Amino acid sequence: MRSSTLIPKPNHFDYHKCLQVLGDNDFECLHFKENGTIVKALSKGGHPFAFRISEENEGLKLDLLNGRSNYLAVAIFYVREWFDMDRDLKPFYGLLNENPKLSFLLEHFEGLRLMGIPDLFEALCWSILGQQINLSFAAKLKRRLVENYGERLEVEGKIHYLFPRPEALAPLDPEALRPLQISQRKAEYLIGISRLFLEGKISKQHLEGIGDAEAVQETLLKIRGIGLWTANYVMMKSLLLPNAIPYGDSGLNSALYRLELTNKRPTKEEVDAIFEPFDGWKSYLTRYLWRSLSLNT
DNA sequence: TTCCAGGCAGTAG
DNA sequence: CTACTGCATGGA
Numbered sequence: 001m002r003s004s005t006l007i008p009k010p011n012h013f014d015y016h017k018c019l020q021v022l023g024d025n026d027f028e029c030l031h032f033k034e035n036g037t038i039v040k041a042l043s044k045g046g047h048p049f050a051f052r053i054s055e056e057n058e059g060l061k062l063d064l065l066n067g068r069s070n071y072l073a074v075a076i077f078y079v080r081e082w083f084d085m086d087r088d089l090k091p092f093y094g095l096l097n098e099n100p101k102l103s104f105l106l107e108h109f110e111g112l113r114l115m116g117i118p119d120l121f122e123a124l125c126w127s128i129l130g131q132q133i134n135l136s137f138a139a140k141l142k143r144r145l146v147e148n149y150g151e152r153l154e155v156e157g158k159i160h161y162l163f164p165r166p167e168a169l170a171p172l173d174p175e176a177l178r179p180l181q182i183s184q185r186k187a188e189y190l191i192g193i194s195r196l197f198l199e200g201k202i203s204k205q206h207l208e209g210i211g212d213a214e215a216v217q218e219t220l221l222k223i224r225g226i227g228l229w230t231a232n233y234v235m236m237k238s239l240l241l242p243n244a245i246p247y248g249d250s251g252l253n254s255a256l257y258r259l260e261l262t263n264k265r266p267t268k269e270e271v272d273a274i275f276e277p278f279d280g281w282k283s284y285l286t287r288y289l290w291r292s293l294s295l296n297t
Numbered sequence: 298t299t300c301c302a303g304g305c306a307g308t309a310g
Numbered sequence: 311c312t313a314c315t316g317c318a319t320g321g322a
Contacts, residue, residue, distance in 0.1 A: 127303080134302040137319060183318045185305075227305050251303050290303080300322085309314080 003064040005072055006056065007079060012089040014111025015055040021115050021291060027136070029143040029161060030122075039065070041153045041160035044074045048153040050160050051075045060085075065155045081118040084240060092281040096288075099277065101259060105288040108295065114287050116237045120204040121197055122163040123238035127230045128189045129182070144180040145190075166197035189225025196223065204238065213241050228268075236283040243282040245275055255289040 009015075016036070025032055031040040037054040049067035053060055060083070062075050080086055096106040117123035125145070130138040149164035174187035182190070196202045202223070210216045213235065220231035229246050236244035246252060247268045256262040262270055278285045 128305090130302095131304040132302065132317080133304095133319065134321075136302095136321090138303080141318095181318070185317055189305085225305070229304055233303075246303070249303050250301085253303095302320090302322105305317090307315085310312090 003069050003072070005062050005076060006059045007062065007076060007085060008059040010085055010088065012093065012111050013083075013085065013113065015060065017109060017112040018083055018115055021112070021287075023139070027139045029139075029146050030163060032158065032160075039155075039158070039160070041155070041162055042071075042074055042078055043151070043162055044071050047071075048151055048160075048162055050153060050155040053079060078118055081240065082116060084114040084116060087113075089284070092278075092284050095278055095281060101261065102285075105285075105292060109288050109291055112288065112291060114236070114240065114284060116240055117234075118238065119163060120202075120207070120234065120238045121166055121193075123234045124193055124226070124230070125163070125190055127233045127237075128186055128193070128225055131186070131230065141180060141182055145177070145182070148180065166194040169194035170198045186225075192224055193226075207239055213243060216241070236286065241283065242280050245271060245282050245286060247271060249286075251290050251293060252286060255292050258292075 019033065019036070019038070022028065022031070022033065022038070031038050034052075037052050039050060039052050041048055041050045043049070044067075047067065049071045050065040051072075052063045052065060054063070055061070060079060062072065062079065064072055064075070093106055093110065096103050117126060126138075126142060129141045129145070133141075146161045146163060149168040150161040151165075153160045153162070169191055172187075172191055174184055174191055177187035177190065178184065193202070207216050207219065210219065216235060216239065217231050220226050220234065221228070229248050232244040232246045233249075235241040236246065252271075253262070253265060256266060256271070256274065257264050261274055275282045275285060
């Protein structure tokens with residue numbers, strides 16, 4: 001009975017650069033970082049379990065911390081998506097190299113992966129919580145939501161949480177989330193989307209089956225609470241679509257402004273013009289531009 | 298104090 | 311179609 005496995009690293013894969021964008025333990029409530037390893041809980045068939053990710057020379061090692069060995073397959077599938085391990089970044093790096101104003105991104109961040117949110121419901125809820133407010137406050141709201149409505153799992157003396165399932169939020173009255181300092185409007189969005197998931201009117205599988213990115217965006221935009229920014233955010237972070245741009249994103253705008261590529265509030269058309277040469281890699285360019293905000297000046 | 302944060306829907310013109 | 315407004319709170 002195996003309780004660990006190794007996922008081989010693709011080319012251009014830097015575990016520590018990926019780790020840096022995951023957020024510290026006080027910010028993030030859905031995993032722990034410990035000495036360069038990550039501990040996270042997932043669920044298989046309603047049974048929560050936890051596993052640890054650590055780096056080895058040849059790949060990422062996954063160790064189950066509890067539960068049955070057949071949970072490993074769930075963890076492997078999750079980590080491959082989370083770290084976007086099934087993509088060859090070479091074409092992206094070719095495009096960056098050709099661009100004098102952006103090639104510095106490659107020098108700093110080669111090996112950084114998209115770092116998605118594989119669970120579509122979690123990605124939608126997180127992006128709604130993050131609308132308009134600063135990230136640290138958004139993280140507090142997420143933590144309160146998770147600690148109040150997510151499943152708990154204790155492993156090795158630590159409490160792990162799973163993101164709440166739609167079933168946990170769907171029955172709520174929006175006012176029930178006000179004590180968490182989630183706005184009435186956002187509570188309505190979250191609960192409405194929970195109900196759509198329960199009714200089977202949204203699912204990751206369905207969106208993945210659409211194929212055409214334009215049609216996926218149209219589908220998402222019909223949902224109350226999802227605008228252009230949120231639709232593209234989840235297309236990038238959860239569906240791993242290659243050309244999603246979170247138009248209007250304040251972080252993206254300030255990254256472009258700092259590079260003197262735009263004014264402070266560029267239009268969609270101005271952003272499109274900058275991204276146009278990066279067809280197939282617009283989501284990655286967004287990730288790398290976000291990351292550039294951490295560089296000095 | 299005012300303004301802005303990883304926006305959105307609703308309304309008015 | 312575009313312009314404006316309230317929402318929630320915290321930090322600069």
